[in-house]
Amino acid sequence: MFLKLKILFFYVSKALGLFWLARLYYKKHLRILCYHGFSRDDEHFFAAGLFIRPEIFSQRMQYLADKKYNVITLQQSYILKQQRSFPDDAIVLTIDDGFCDIIDAIPIFKKHNFPSTLYLTSYYFDKDCPVFMLAVDYMFFKTVQKNISLKSLNIPDLFSQEDPYAQKKIIAFGAGQKNEEGRTKILKRLGVLLLVDYDDLNKSRILNLINKQELAEIMAANVDIQLHTHRHNFPENNDKSFEEIEKNKIKINPLLSFPQKHFCYPSGVWSKKHWSVLEKHGILTATTCNPKLINYDSDNYSLGRILDSERVSQIAFEAEVSGFNEIIRKIRGR
Numbered sequence: 001m002f003l004k005l006k007i008l009f010f011y012v013s014k015a016l017g018l019f020w021l022a023r024l025y026y027k028k029h030l031r032i033l034c035y036h037g038f039s040r041d042d043e044h045f046f047a048a049g050l051f052i053r054p055e056i057f058s059q060r061m062q063y064l065a066d067k068k069y070n071v072i073t074l075q076q077s078y079i080l081k082q083q084r085s086f087p088d089d090a091i092v093l094t095i096d097d098g099f100c101d102i103i104d105a106i107p108i109f110k111k112h113n114f115p116s117t118l119y120l121t122s123y124y125f126d127k128d129c130p131v132f133m134l135a136v137d138y139m140f141f142k143t144v145q146k147n148i149s150l151k152s153l154n155i156p157d158l159f160s161q162e163d164p165y166a167q168k169k170i171i172a173f174g175a176g177q178k179n180e181e182g183r184t185k186i187l188k189r190l191g192v193l194l195l196v197d198y199d200d201l202n203k204s205r206i207l208n209l210i211n212k213q214e215l216a217e218i219m220a221a222n223v224d225i226q227l228h229t230h231r232h233n234f235p236e237n238n239d240k241s242f243e244e245i246e247k248n249k250i251k252i253n254p255l256l257s258f259p260q261k262h263f264c265y266p267s268g269v270w271s272k273k274h275w276s277v278l279e280k281h282g283i284l285t286a287t288t289c290n291p292k293l294i295n296y297d298s299d300n301y302s303l304g305r306i307l308d309s310e311r312v313s314q315i316a317f318e319a320e321v322s323g324f325n326e327i328i329r330k331i332r333g334r
Contacts, residue, residue, distance in 0.1 A: 010315045010324075019322040023089065026323030029293040030077055031069075032092045033321075034305040037099040040206050044310035046141045047134075052310045058108045060308060060317055064091060065112045069321065074117040074224060074262055077294075078284050084296045091321065094287065094305065096228060096264060097121050098209045106221045118218065119228035119264035119287075121209070122251040130207035132183045133171050135198075136190065138207060140167055143194035153189055161194070215255060225252065226262040227283070234266050234274065241277045249281075262286075275301045293326050 013019065035057070036050040037043060043051040064071060070087045072080070077092050093109075093116040095102055102118065109116055124131050130138075140161075148161040155173045158166060170190065174183045184198075191198040201207070210218070219225060230247035245263070253259055261284045265274075268289025278286055278301055285300045292304030306320045319325045 007313060007315055010319050013324060014315065014318065019318060019324050022323040022327055023321075026293055026326060027088045028086050029295050029323065029326075030081065030086055030090045030092065031293055031321055031323075032074075032077075032094060032287060032303060032305040034287075034289065034307045035093070035095045035105075036097055036309065038101040038104045039310070040101050040104065041204065043206055046138055048311040049307075049309050052308065054104050054108065056310065057105060059314065061108050061112055061114060063314075063318065064114075064321070071112070071114045073115045074226065074285070078262070078300070081294070081296060081298075081300075086296075092117065094119060094264070095223075097232070098125060098228075100205050100208050100210045100214055102210065102218060102223075103214055106218060106223075109223070110221060115222050115224065117224040117226055117262070119226050119262075120215075120248075120252055121228040121230065121232045121266065122248045123231045124209040125215075125251065126211045127180060127209070128202070128211075129180055129184055130187075130202060130205075131209070132174050132180070132187065134207045135187050135201065136167055136170050136174070138201070139187070139190055139194050139196040142196045145194050148193055150190075150193060152193070153186065212255065219256075225256055225260065226264065227252075227260045228264045229266050232266040234269065236271055236273045238273075238277050241274055242280065245277065245281050245283075265289075270302065272301075291320070291325070292329070293323060 035052060038057060039051040039053045044053050069089045069091045071091050071093060072087070074092050074094065077090065080086050093114060095116060095118045098118055098120040145161065150158050150161055150166060153170065155169055158169045160166070163169070170186065174186050177183050177186070188198045191201070215225070227245055227248050229244040230251070231244065234241050234244055249260060261282065263278060263283045263286040265286060265288055270286070270288050285303055287303045287305050289307055290304045291306055294303055308317060
């Protein structure tokens with residue numbers, strides 16, 4: 001009921017011209033949009049906050065083109081911010097992680113000549129296996145089995161599929177494995193128990209990251225590649241966080257024509273304690289998952305982004321890019 005009322009509120013506000021007024025008021029603010037995966041099968045049902053169907057994404061990009069938003073590169077936005085000269089209605093498009101289905105978004109970017117930035121996490125890059133944590137959750141999502149014993153997995157304190165913490169226990173146990181081979185063995189055994197074939201899941205690559213060939217393909221399509229840590233983890237410990245970026249650079253930078261200078265906090269978790277590490281790496285900007293528009297005085301190491309996904313309606317998307325939601329957030333803050 002609340003969601004329906006919210007959508008109705010947006011439609012009424014748009015009809016009254018409030019979206020137009022908000023866009024006019026925020027025309028010199030930057031909007032950074034954030035995407036993750038582009039659904040090939042049922043990923044948008046599995047994780048609606050991470051995945052979006054290509055046809056919905058295409059509708060979003062067509063809206064930006066029709067309404068004449070200025071889509072610029074992340075590097076351009078940094079330079080223009082320093083010069084305090086954003087173009088009207090400036091937008092930057094970003095994609096996190098590097099799922100291989102980003103390839104499906106390339107024709108949509110090309111249609112509108114829109115540049116974009118991929119924040120590529122490097123551990124699963126060029127690995128022929130799904131992201132372990134997502135694969136565990138996906139197998140539980142797909143299974144039709146009920147009340148299955150999981151004792152044969154030999155995971156401490158895990159006995160049944162009905163354990164409300166079963167997935168977390170498997171993920172935590174897998175994190176303790178020395179390498180991906182150990183985690184793959186767990187996934188294969190789990191797949192047998194839940195009747196979800198691991199080999200089919202891996203062949204589909206719906207939870208796999210891009211490989212080197214795909215990286216070259218998306219770079220040729222005007223996709224900028226930037227930093228997103230090695231293991232999608234960014235602890236406050238300076239030595240460990242420094243290492244996360246360093247490993248990301250070591251694996252990805254040699255494949256690029258220019259060094260990475262921009263960063264995205266994994267899962268949007270950030271702290272000012274991180275900023276000294278970013279400075280040591282010569283990083284220019286760092287983006288969060290905090291929904292807010294960017295002005296000239298916004299901190300370069302805590303830039304807000306608008307997260308878009310399958311769970312966001314078209315009218316809610318329009319409310320965000322127009323700046324109307326920014327006004328609502330400020331009213332709530334007061």
